[in-house]
Amino acid sequence: MKKDLIFERYSRQIFIEEIGVSGQRKIMNANVLIIGAGGLGSPVLQYLAAAGIGKLALADFDQVELxxxxxxxxxxxxxxxxxKVSSAADFMQQHNSTIDFRPLQVKIDAGNAVEILRPYDIIVDCCDNFETRYLLxxxxxxxxxxxxxxxxxGFEGQLAVFNYNGSxxxxxxxxxxxxxxxxxNCDKNGVLGPLPGIIGSMMAMQVLKIAAELPVDCNQLTLVDTLNWRFTKLSF
Known part of the structure; x- marks a missing residue:
């Protein structure tokens, strides 16, 4: 993409004092892997693509259901x-075709996790089971x-940044x-649609802050209760 078009596309980020041209370059040089193309992975992918993450991969083995x-x-x-990864590829082609997007139709397990995660700078856990979460x-x-x-x-979500600069x-x-x-799990207990949008957007913000080398809260768990509209931070 030509420099003038890059500036036009990302100007509202570049205008932020803490980002600027240098921060946008860092974002465009970042290499991010999202695990899971579901409720959380969807908004994470949307906002990282919109922000111009240079290389973006998405790993999932499931199909789109109604x-x-x-x-x-x-x-x-x-x-x-x-x-889901081919559906995501269609979305990426329409939303930001300049990004190097890699759809990975794979289930991550103990036998392939190291090989799959190794090429990426930042890993984003959008999975829906504890076995994969602990493996990641x-x-x-x-x-x-x-x-x-x-x-x-349900109405509740949480997020944190792990293993960042020794955290x-x-x-x-x-x-x-x-x-x-x-x-x-959502299959048995349900989830209201905007909740993963909220948590996923917050996760995307943390990824962008890491990519741009901005300060990131570590050793803290953020709890979001959208039913009672409460946001709580717990140190650990």
Whole structure:
């Protein structure tokens, strides 16, 4: 893209004193991997693409279903039964075709996690199960990569940044995963669509701050209760 078009597209970010031209260049040089193309992954992808993240990858193994559409806003009725990463690729082509986007149709497990995560600077945890969440944390510790974490349930969400510049990680907050039968999920308990939009947008903001080398709150868990409209920060 020509320099004048780059400036025009991202001018409202460049005008921010803390970003400027140098910060936008850092954003455009960032290499980010999002795990999960669902409720959280959708707004994260949207806003990172809009901001001009240079290289953006999305890993997911699922297909688009009708019940996804109340919250997974990068997908549409036309994409029903397509893989979520191919649907995301369609969205990216229309939204910001200048980005180097890599759709990864894969389920991350202990056998491939290191290989998949290694090329990326920032990892974004938008998955929906504790097994993958703890695996991502373990792999980011092994590879010394920052992990932006978010989760949602009903009207409530939470987010944190782990393993950034020596900060604490998931195990410092939750040393062990709860038994799978005790873990609530959207399929059984539901989620109101705007909640993942709120949490995902906040996660995208943390990714952009890391990419632009702006101050990031670490060793803190942010709790969002949209039913009672309460925002709480807990140190750990």
């Amino acid at each position: 019940h996804n559409l109340n919250r997974q806003v990068i997908h549409s009725e036309k994409q029903l039964h397509k893989t 944390n373990e792999t980011c510790l092994r590879l010394n990569k920052p992990l932006v974490y978010g989760s949602i349930y 604490k990680n998931l195990l410092d907050l939750f040393p062990t995963a709860p038994p799978s039968e005790q873990v609530p």
